[in-house]
Amino acid sequence: MDITMLKSRGWTANDDGTKITKTFEFPTFPEAFGFMAQSAIWAEKWNHHPEWTNIYRKVVVTLTTHDAGGLTDKDVKLAEKMDEIQGS
Helix, strand or coil: CCCHHHHHHCEEEECCCCCEEEECCCCCCHHHHHHHHHHHHHHHHHHCCEEEEEECCCCEEEEEEEECCCCCCHHHHHHHHHHHHCCC
16 A cells, blocks of 8 residues: 555655544635535445544544554545545
């Protein structure tokens, strides 16, 4: 699994490479919340749920596959979908 493309889009890996994180910023709170709602639909469909927080216009997302002990293709797939939803 190569996360080079994700890194070029603003995703960063933690020190041991088991998680990737990205901060998404939006012009308004409703847009941030809409992003979360759209992402949640895919997360539920794929049964792969993010760790995330929302403060006003920012959504911080961390992806990892807990039962695998680190990153998997599921994380890459959801990260790519979130980038697509955001339009980056």
